[in-house]
Amino acid sequence: MADMVTPGTQTVNAGDNVLFLLNRIWSNNCPNIRHEATSGRVVLLPGLYRVGFNANFSATAPGEADFEIEQDGEGIPGAKIINTIAAAGDFVNGAVTVEVRVCRPCCATLTVKNIGTVAITVSDANLVVSRIG
Structure with missing residues (x-):
């Protein structure tokens, strides 16, 4: 299991990824x-994996505010957040x-991307990835 966070705020421009500054919980196992x-x-x-x-x-x-978890640069169905900011x-x-399967022989890269059209301030971003099978 891995738990990655960015305490505080960051500005994520349209088309950019959320950054995770710290590995809060990291399992060497x-x-x-x-x-x-x-x-x-x-x-x-x-x-x-469960992400x-x-x-x-x-x-x-x-x-x-439109964000999506992507696998190898492609949106994962069911992994989108769309929120209306009223003011x-x-x-x-x-x-x-969302659950993610990575097939052999190699690997996959996950990101969380701002898929909207404007810059968004993201506060206390948290990404948890657990291997479940």
Whole structure:
């Protein structure tokens, strides 16, 4: 299991990935999950994983905060967060959990991407990846 976080806030521009500054919980018993602190990429070796992402979202103007967990640059069906921000500076919470299979012979890269059209302030971003099979 790996639990990656960014305490505080970060601005994530449209088309960019959420960065995870710290590896808060890291299991040496699961070398199949690889993340370099400060990166937005998580590399998974073959297996079945449960991936959960949650954060608070805000913007400088009303609009939508659209984020998606992607595997190798492609959106994973059912792994999208769409939240409406009613007023500038308001925070909304979003969360999504999805299972991911990585087939042999190699690996896959996970990211959490701002798929919207505006920059979003992301607060307390948290990504949890657990190998389940």
